[in-house]
Amino acid sequence: MSSATQERDSLKQAVGDLAIFGGTPAFKNPLHVGQPNIGNHKKFAERVNDILERRWLTNGGYYVNEFEERIADIAGVAHCVAMCNATIGLEIAIRALELKGEVIIPSFTFIATAHALQWQGITPIFCDIDRQSHCLDPEQVEQLITPRTTGIIGVHLWGRPCEIDSLTEIAARRGLKLLFDSAHALACSYKERPIGSFGDAEVFSFHATKFLNAMEGGAVVTNDADLAQKFRLMRNFGFSSYDQTDSIGVNGKLNEVSAAMGLTNLESIGEFIAINHRHHKQYGHELAGLAGISLLQYDEGERSNYQYVVLEIDEATSGVSRDQLMQILHAEKVLARRYFYPGCHQMEPYRTLYANAPWSLPHTESAAERVLTLPTGEAVTSETISGVCEVIRMVLDNATEVRKLLEERVRG
Numbered sequence: 276m277s278s279a280t281q282e283r284d285s286l287k288q289a290v291g292d293l294a295i296f297g298g299t300p301a302f303k304n305p306l307h308v309g310q311p312n313i314g315n316h317k318k319f320a321e322r323v324n325d326i327l328e329r330r331w332l333t334n335g336g337y338y339v340n341e342f343e344e345r346i347a348d349i350a351g352v353a354h355c356v357a358m359c360n361a362t363i364g365l366e367i368a369i370r371a372l373e374l375k376g377e378v379i380i381p382s383f384t385f386i387a388t389a390h391a392l393q394w395q396g397i398t399p400i401f402c403d404i405d406r407q408s409h410c411l412d413p414e415q416v417e418q419l420i421t422p423r424t425t426g427i428i429g430v431h432l433w434g435r436p437c438e439i440d441s442l443t444e445i446a447a448r449r450g451l452k453l454l455f456d457s458a459h460a461l462a463c464s465y466k467e468r469p470i471g472s473f474g475d476a477e478v479f480s481f482h483a484t485k486f487l488n489a490m491e492g493g494a495v496v497t498n499d500a501d502l503a504q505k506f507r508l509m510r511n512f513g514f515s516s517y518d519q520t521d522s523i524g525v526n527g528k529l530n531e532v533s534a535a536m537g538l539t540n541l542e543s544i545g546e547f548i549a550i551n552h553r554h555h556k557q558y559g560h561e562l563a564g565l566a567g568i569s570l571l572q573y574d575e576g577e578r579s580n581y582q583y584v585v586l587e588i589d590e591a592t593s594g595v596s597r598d599q600l601m602q603i604l605h606a607e608k609v610l611a612r613r614y615f616y617p618g619c620h621q622m623e624p625y626r627t628l629y630a631n632a633p634w635s636l637p638h639t640e641s642a643a644e645r646v647l648t649l650p651t652g653e654a655v656t657s658e659t660i661s662g663v664c665e666v667i668r669m670v671l672d673n674a675t676e677v678r679k680l681l682e683e684r685v686r687g
């Protein structure tokens with residue numbers, strides 16, 4: 276990513292300089308949240324060349340095997356089964372764990388967590404989050420267990436771990452399977468132990484927007500050898516040898532080019548973490564003291580990948596809503612995102628399918644109304660972050676005037 280694509284175009288000295296009110300946008304080109312972290316281009320190209328020379332493109336290739344070993348090491352786990360993406364990884368893990376009936380998951384997550392269940396005819400039971408951690412509230416998990424419940428899927432949202440000990444204790448006591456959607460949490464830790472070896476299995480994502488990307492990719496990791504074998508069979512149509520299937524299966528295989536990308540990027544993860552950490556601190560520093568805005572923090576006593584810069588906007592204090600701030604940033608070409616709005620339970624098909632479900636999700640709904648994620652990662656410069664923060668400061672320092680002008684615009 277050349278810094279030219281993020282070139283600053285204007286400084287904001289007055290409210291009238293905001294692009295939404297006719298000023299020049301702060302950036303010449305769209306500034307995306309989720310631009311990929313990419314390691315050494317030359318190394319990647321060399322690996323792609325090796326793949327072509329070897330003529331081995333997929334189906335348990337050389338780089339996939341190496342990638343699995345490296346991920347297992349990082350996750351501190353015995354078995355890693357690479358997948359074509361985390362959604363298929365979740366679906367396979369759910370089937371291999373023989374989940375059925377009802378499974379408790381947070382509503383405040385990417386829709387794939389819910390879809391992986393519903394796709395297989397299993398009812399996702401949407402549980403509220405803890406307001407601080409944005410992860411499953413174990414107390415409510417316990418209340419939602421019924422005779423039909425077979426499992427719990429915790430999500431380490433933003434790479435910050437769930438309350439793993441409480442969930443493990445509940446699952447053991449109530450005889451439930453415990454799976455973690457760890458799509459965001461590679462290279463993160465809980466009580467100093469790497470995310471990956473908790474519950475029955477964990478699932479990572481290596482999508483382009485993730486901390487470590489393989490363009491598309493995922494992995495299911497576990498310490499259970501029998502379960503790992505089930506994952507491997509299900510990933511490859513259930514084939515145990517030529518002409519012999521042992522179970523139902525799908526095609527969940529990772530290809531060699533994706534594995535080459537993953538391996539190349541793995542060589543730079545120390546650098547990616549350092550960059551993300553630095554960016555997170557810069558946002559914290561430049562947005563400090565603004566009323567009504569808080570930056571979600573990572574526990575400095577744990578390992579984190581700092582891949583998400585998450586703001587929470589409290590409209591009553593800040594004077595502008597999250598959606599107003601997002602609209603203003605988009606006009607400046609800063610494409611901030613309100614992940615995971617509006618919460619899975621308010622998205623189709625769940626809103627209609629479970630319209631009468633008695634779920635109480637106030638913390639999910641409050642977080643979904645307030646969260647805004649900002650650009651970070653290897654492709655973003657500190658100058659860019661200053662430009663984003665300058666816009667936010669301009670808005671918050673002049674919230675009354677900004678709000679009035681926005682309302683006038685709406686009235687036309």
Ligand code: T4K
Pocket residue numbers: 307308309310311360361362363384385387388430456458459480481482483484492493610614
């Ligand atoms: N569980 C959780 C908790 C997850 O967050 C996810 C995925 C999954 C499970 C499933 O994992 P996978 O099956 O995907 O492995 C993105 C990703 O598509 C999705 O992987 C991710 N979570 C989710 C949080 O974010 P969108 O709707 O934001 O995608 P999109 O295309 O709008 O891209 C995001 C931003 O990144 C855009 O502003 C553009 C930019 N971008 C994107 C791509 C693909 C780039 O600059 N370059 C690129 O190559 O869903």
